[in-house]
Amino acid sequence: MNGMMIFKVALRALLRNKVRSILTALGIIVGIAAVIAVVAIGEGASTSMKAQISSMGDNMLIVFGGSMKKGGVHGGSGGFQTLMSEDGEAMSRDYPELIKAYTPLVRSGGQAIYQENNWATQIQGVTPTFVAVRKWDVASGVFFTDADLRAGARVCVVGQTIVDSLFNGQDPIGETFRVRNIPFKVLGVLSKKGTTSMGQDQDDIIIMPLTTVKRVLRRGSFNNVDQLLFSIYDMGQMAEAKRAMSDLLRQRHRLGPTVEDDFTIIDMTEISDMLTSVSSMMTILMAVVASISLLVGGIGIMNIMLVSVTERTREIGLRMAIGAAPVAILLQFLTEAAVLSTLGGVLGILLGVGGAYTVGDLNKWPIYVTPISVVISFGFSAFVGIFFGFYPALRASRLNPIDCLRYE
Amino acid sequence: MGQEDVWALNGVTLQVKKGEFVAIMGHSGSGKSTLLNVLGCLDVPTSGRYILDGTPVAGMNRAALARVRNQKIGFVFQSFNLLSRTTARENVELPMLYNPTAPRGKALHDRAEYLLEHVGLGDRMLHTPGQLSGGQQQRVAIARALMNNPPLLLADEPTGNLDSHASQEIMHYFRKLNEQGQTIVMVTHETDIAAYAKRKIVMRDGKVLP
Numbered sequence: 001m002n003g004m005m006i007f008k009v010a011l012r013a014l015l016r017n018k019v020r021s022i023l024t025a026l027g028i029i030v031g032i033a034a035v036i037a038v039v040a041i042g043e044g045a046s047t048s049m050k051a052q053i054s055s056m057g058d059n060m061l062i063v064f065g066g067s068m069k070k071g072g073v074h075g076g077s078g079g080f081q082t083l084m085s086e087d088g089e090a091m092s093r094d095y096p097e098l099i100k101a102y103t104p105l106v107r108s109g110g111q112a113i114y115q116e117n118n119w120a121t122q123i124q125g126v127t128p129t130f131v132a133v134r135k136w137d138v139a140s141g142v143f144f145t146d147a148d149l150r151a152g153a154r155v156c157v158v159g160q161t162i163v164d165s166l167f168n169g170q171d172p173i174g175e176t177f178r179v180r181n182i183p184f185k186v187l188g189v190l191s192k193k194g195t196t197s198m199g200q201d202q203d204d205i206i207i208m209p210l211t212t213v214k215r216v217l218r219r220g221s222f223n224n225v226d227q228l229l230f231s232i233y234d235m236g237q238m239a240e241a242k243r244a245m246s247d248l249l250r251q252r253h254r255l256g257p258t259v260e261d262d263f264t265i266i267d268m269t270e271i272s273d274m275l276t277s278v279s280s281m282m283t284i285l286m287a288v289v290a291s292i293s294l295l296v297g298g299i300g301i302m303n304i305m306l307v308s309v310t311e312r313t314r315e316i317g318l319r320m321a322i323g324a325a326p327v328a329i330l331l332q333f334l335t336e337a338a339v340l341s342t343l344g345g346v347l348g349i350l351l352g353v354g355g356a357y358t359v360g361d362l363n364k365w366p367i368y369v370t371p372i373s374v375v376i377s378f379g380f381s382a383f384v385g386i387f388f389g390f391y392p393a394l395r396a397s398r399l400n401p402i403d404c405l406r407y408e
Numbered sequence: 409m410g411q412e413d414v415w416a417l418n419g420v421t422l423q424v425k426k427g428e429f430v431a432i433m434g435h436s437g438s439g440k441s442t443l444l445n446v447l448g449c450l451d452v453p454t455s456g457r458y459i460l461d462g463t464p465v466a467g468m469n470r471a472a473l474a475r476v477r478n479q480k481i482g483f484v485f486q487s488f489n490l491l492s493r494t495t496a497r498e499n500v501e502l503p504m505l506y507n508p509t510a511p512r513g514k515a516l517h518d519r520a521e522y523l524l525e526h527v528g529l530g531d532r533m534l535h536t537p538g539q540l541s542g543g544q545q546q547r548v549a550i551a552r553a554l555m556n557n558p559p560l561l562l563a564d565e566p567t568g569n570l571d572s573h574a575s576q577e578i579m580h581y582f583r584k585l586n587e588q589g590q591t592i593v594m595v596t597h598e599t600d601i602a603a604y605a606k607r608k609i610v611m612r613d614g615k616v617l618p
Contacts (some may be wrong), residue, residue, distance in 0.1 A: 005505050005512075016493045320490040321450060322552070323478020324436040332602040402450050405485065 032348025317404025337389020
């Protein structure tokens with residue numbers, strides 16, 4: 001009796017009792033489907049969270065000015081205007097192996113007016129390298145140039161929300177709108193970024209040359225900026241870059257060893273790690289709950305297999321009488337349990353994937369079915385079948401053929 | 409109350425030669441079924457020897473006994489013991505599935521079909537037991553017993569569940585098989601059935617009556 005034969009015999013025995021086979025596998029089907037669906041939903045959430053975070057920039061490191069204590073009072077982020085555009089330039093110059101791109105950033109805001117529409121929005125002043133740092137390019141038109149930056153030209157690029165609210169969705173390129181009665185010309189429209197996981201609309205923004213914001217909107221004479229944005233070559237260099245940045249800024253700001261930092265460095269990977277650790281904890285928790293249902297499914301298989309052994313006592317007796325060795329009986333029942341549970345596993349995977357996408361569609365949740373979860377579920381269902389099928393199979397193989405043939 | 413030893417068989421000496429057709433008779437409790445179990449290698453005697461087709465069977469483990477049953481013995485039962493919801497052909501093929509030296513695939517089907525034709529069920533090969541009469545079911549069981557071409561055919565009350573017409577058919581078939589050289593040992597308590605055999609053995613209280 002070779003493996004193929006045992007498999008055929010087991011399959012035939014299962015097909016002879018289709019309804020019972022399906023009912024037996026149901027526990028496994030539901031358990032696997034639950035695991036697959038839960039993991040797919042969880043992974044979808046965490047993947048989209050990661051995508052959102054990476055959409056904020058390319059391995060971004062942000063330096064805020066401020067948080068210096070003066071006379072016991074914390075100024076908070078941006079409270080003191082100590083951060084210079086030159087700080088960032090020095091950093092780029094000193095660490096070319098770390099810094100891929102850099103832009104200083106100043107923030108402003110105001111009521112933008114175009115024809116009969118007006119819209120309050122935030123305005124950021126940056127350099128053209130902003131495109132590289134934030135991995136955010138124009139979808140149409142052009143970004144402003146270094147020449148615009150040097151000239152402090154009254155030009156800008158706008159986010160999609162501005163197009164929708166200020167320009168009624170019309171193409172704004174070449175149009176002029178006003179902020180505080182100063183006209184600005186739209187050169188381009190930024191590609192859509194969407195809402196952050198914190199609910200902030202990233203597309204509700206106007207980007208201008210740094211010099212324009214400082215001279216025209218803020219009318220400042222100081223050379224300070226609000227933020228320095230850096231893009232680091234490799235994720236693994238984050239810690240090194242932060243340390244280098246901190247040392248350089250302390251040195252340039254002439255802070256003594258006992259003085260606190262007058263800046264704050266934020267690493268986007270920290271936020272990303274925090275968010276993903278929360279979501280993966282939820283996924284694990286739900287997967288544990290789903291696994292328990294899988295265990296129950298396994299016990300269901302054992303229960304039905306035990307009933308099946310009792311019910312098929314005469315069949316077992318006959319098979320033994322015509323020459324089935326105990327090991328052949330053991331393997332037959334074991335194979336039946338394994339086939340049942342793996343088929344249940346396959347159906348469960350299909351059901352779980354389908355269910356996850358259905359739920360995802362209804363709730364507009366992102367879904368990501370990881371190949372590893374499918375492989376593990378399949379392996380686990382086979383294991384459940386063999387583990388819980390072994391005892392009934394062993395019992396069947398130990399039966400005495402004479403008693404079996406006499407069994408009513 | 410302790411257990412009492414029961415001697416189902418005691419001092420039985422029996423020789424069945426190749427080509428014989430033996431009927432074992434006796435009342436219930438006479439030990440005839442136990443004797444058949446021993447002959448069929450389903451049970452082993454507490455003491456004594458049993459030599460089947462030149463092979464001493466005593467002392468074999470369960471796997472070895474299963475192999476002997478598979479290759480040297482064909483069983484026919486009172487209640488047919490066919491697998492339900494399984495075609496006649498598949499039922500007949502069953503012993504060969506447990507025979508490692510048996511052919512597979514088409515040769516297996518051919519052998520089963522040949523035997524089913526031989527027992528007169530050539531047109532019922534794909535019927536399941538539920539679609540067959542008692543006599544037909546028993547003929548499927550006989551075809552199954554012959555599948556591995558065993559030297560010994562054992563029948564336990566083969567007509568016990570059949571009407572007299574079907575009983576006669578089955579017994580005619582047994583006699584035909586015997587004439588072709590098949591050794592048959594049959595247990596029965598009906599004298600008219602035993603009459604088909606060439607030799608009768610009567611048992612009482614675990615002993616063979618002279």
